[in-house]
Amino acid sequence: MLPEGWKKISLADAVRQKISYGIVQAGPHVNGGVPYIKSSDVRDDISLASLQRTSTDIHRKYIRSSVHPGDIVFSLRGNIGATCIVPPEISEANLTQGTARISCSQKVYPSFLIQELRTSSCIQQALNLSKGSTFKEISLESLRTLKIILPPLPEQKKIAAILSRWDRAIEGTEKLLANSQQQKKALMQQLLTGKKRLPGFTGEWKNYKLYVVGNITTGNTPSTKDESLYGEKFLFITPVDLGSCKYVKKSERMLSEKGASISRMIPAGSIFFSCIGTIGKMGIATRDCITNQQINAIEVKKNHNNEFIYYQIFSNKEQIDKLTAKQAVPIINKKTFSNFIISSPSLPEQKAIAAVLSTTDEEIAAIESDLSRLRQEKKALMQQLLTGKRRVKVD
Numbered sequence: 001m002l003p004e005g006w007k008k009i010s011l012a013d014a015v016r017q018k019i020s021y022g023i024v025q026a027g028p029h030v031n032g033g034v035p036y037i038k039s040s041d042v043r044d045d046i047s048l049a050s051l052q053r054t055s056t057d058i059h060r061k062y063i064r065s066s067v068h069p070g071d072i073v074f075s076l077r078g079n080i081g082a083t084c085i086v087p088p089e090i091s092e093a094n095l096t097q098g099t100a101r102i103s104c105s106q107k108v109y110p111s112f113l114i115q116e117l118r119t120s121s122c123i124q125q126a127l128n129l130s131k132g133s134t135f136k137e138i139s140l141e142s143l144r145t146l147k148i149i150l151p152p153l154p155e156q157k158k159i160a161a162i163l164s165r166w167d168r169a170i171e172g173t174e175k176l177l178a179n180s181q182q183q184k185k186a187l188m189q190q191l192l193t194g195k196k197r198l199p200g201f202t203g204e205w206k207n208y209k210l211y212v213v214g215n216i217t218t219g220n221t222p223s224t225k226d227e228s229l230y231g232e233k234f235l236f237i238t239p240v241d242l243g244s245c246k247y248v249k250k251s252e253r254m255l256s257e258k259g260a261s262i263s264r265m266i267p268a269g270s271i272f273f274s275c276i277g278t279i280g281k282m283g284i285a286t287r288d289c290i291t292n293q294q295i296n297a298i299e300v301k302k303n304h305n306n307e308f309i310y311y312q313i314f315s316n317k318e319q320i321d322k323l324t325a326k327q328a329v330p331i332i333n334k335k336t337f338s339n340f341i342i343s344s345p346s347l348p349e350q351k352a353i354a355a356v357l358s359t360t361d362e363e364i365a366a367i368e369s370d371l372s373r374l375r376q377e378k379k380a381l382m383q384q385l386l387t388g389k390r391r392v393k394v395d
Contacts, residue, residue, distance in 0.1 A: 003388035006151045012144035014113065016105040019144055021076060022065040022095025026054040034059040035090065037067070039075040039098040042082040044171070046073075048089050065095045070110050072102040074117070077137040081126040083117045085110055100143060112156035115163050116148050116386055149386065154394040159385045162392065166378040173371045180367055184360045191353045192315045194345065198356070201349045211338040213309055214298040217266060218275075218334050219291030222259045231256030235289035237266075239274040242281035242295075246310070246361060248272065249286050263290040271298040271310050275332040279324055280317040284310055296337055308350035311357050312342045 002008065012019065026036055033053035041051060059066070067073060067086045075082040077098045086093065095101060104110045116122060129142040151159070190196035194205045210216065219237075222229040230236075235251040236259075242248065255263065266289050274281040276294040284306065291297055298313075300306040313320070320340055324330045344350060384390035 002149065003151070003391065005155075006149060006388050008147055008149050010144060011102065011146045011148060014105060014108045014148060014150065015103050017101070017103040019074075019100050019102055019140055020065045021097050021100050021140060023054060023058060023062045024097050025058075026052065026094075026096060027058055029053055030055045034092065034094055036094040036096060037073050037086075037099055038096045039078045039082070042073055042075040042079065042084050042099060044084065044167075046084050046087060046090065048087075051090075051093065054094065059094050062094055065101055067093050067095060067101050067103075070104070072104070072110060072114055072117070074100045074102055074143065076100055076140075076143070077135070080130055080136060080138055081117070081123040083114050085114055098137075100140060107153055108150065109153060109156040109160055111160035111164060113148070115160060115382065116150075119382055119386055122146065122148065149388070151388065155392060158392045158394050162385065163378065163382065166374065166381065170371065170374045170378065173367060173374060177364065177367045177371060180360070180364050184357070184364065187360060188311060188315050188357065191356065192312055192343075194343065198349065198352050201345065201352065203346060203349075205343045205345045207341050207343050208304075209338065210298065210313075210340050210342065213304050213342065213344070214271070214300040214306075216334065216338050217264050217270075217291075217297045217299065219266070219293050219295050219297065220263055221292045222255065222262060229256060229259030229262070230254065231259065233257055234260045235285075235287065237272060237283075237285070237289055237291045237295060239278050239281050239294050242272055242274060242283045245365070246282075246284055247286050248283035248289075251289070255290055260290060265289075266291055266297045267299055269300065269306050271300065271306060271313065272296075273298070273313060273320075273337070275334070275337055277329055277331075279321050279330055279332060282310065282314055282317075296334060303347060304344065305347060305350040305354050307354035307358060308344070309342070311354060312344065316340070316342060 023036060029052050033055050035048060035051035035053050037046065037051060069086050069088045069090065071086045073084050073086065073095065075098065104113055125146050126138050130136045130138040230253060232254050234255040236253045236255045237248060237251050241251045266285055268285050268287045270285045272283045272291065273296050274294055275296050300309050320332065323332050323336050385392065
């Protein structure tokens with residue numbers, strides 16, 4: 001039941017110009033030509049500098065799909081349902097066949113409509129209306145039937161203003177996160193190569209093959225046909241469990257005492273590196289566990305620091321990836337991985353470098369947590385405001 005004055009209408013009834021897609025073939029990039037927006041360009045912000053350009057003649061042939069500031073661009077294929085508003089700095093542009101223009105009528109506020117189109121219900125509608133087996137796409141005809149909920153214009157503007165404040169907070173946090181990640185990358189390039197030394201440390205760095213740094217173990221998978229091998233006692237780490245954070249504290253599947261007895265136990269503190277399929281997913285074990293055969297685990301020896309070695313391998317992932325055997329399933333065999341060379345200073349300097357980088361990781365994790373919280377809070381607010389369950393006061 002919608003609040004009084006609210007309506008459910010089709011997208012076709014919310015526009016002043018017929019929803020249309022753009023240029024079929026934009027041709028080669030033309031310096032100084034008319035910019036055009038592809039589906040891959042459709043994200044929160046459109047950068048004019050990143051857009052390709054078509055000739056004026058082609059643009060004129062497709063003038064029906066030209067867009068101007070305030071128009072909404074909707075992705076019809078690939079990232080179906082992605083939307084953006086044409087910013088003021090793009091005075092005129094065109095689209096490709098994979099994008100559609102939505103020009104709001106006077107009764108629809110663009111900043112409100114884009115929030116509505118970004119709700120999970122609208123995105124799901126778009127996906128349900130899409131057709132194709134290997135290449136999905138939503139047609140213009142189907143897009144025009146998409147249902148939206150529309151409050152009176154003053155309420156639209158108030159809701160849009162509230163949600164825009166959340167968007168700005170999210171955007172600011174995203175930029176802070178990107179800057180912190182870039183600073184960490186630069187710090188790693190300096191500290192992990194010896195180009196920058198921490199105060200009080202001197203002496204040469206030495207090169208070591210990974211098998212000298214630690215004992216390397218490749219895991220195994222107990223028979224999945226025997227349910228008694230699986231249970232709730234021991235973590236069973238696969239590449240699926242790696243990559244989200246440095247420390248691995250849980251796994252999708254667990255092994256029983258029996259399953260662990262026929263597997264290779266990996267001690268806490270060991271470093272994981274996926275070597276089959278998805279190459280280079282990493283983590284550090286927080287407790288004794290078992291891994292499958294897609295992972296090489298490094299039990300770091302006492303004269304090296306496991307966190308320093310983790311960062312050193314992490315920073316060399318591109319070089320390690322080049323050693324991948326080119327076959328149907330990418331693989332780095334254990335011997336090749338074991339012979340990879342890293343550079344290392346004395347143990348005290350290793351610990352000091354690891355401490356600095358760990359502090360940076362903690363700062364990044366805190367920002368990521370803030371960003372996740374902001375996104376969840378905005379999502380909850382959208383569910384309230386865009387359905388009328390929670391009303392706003394209009395002056």
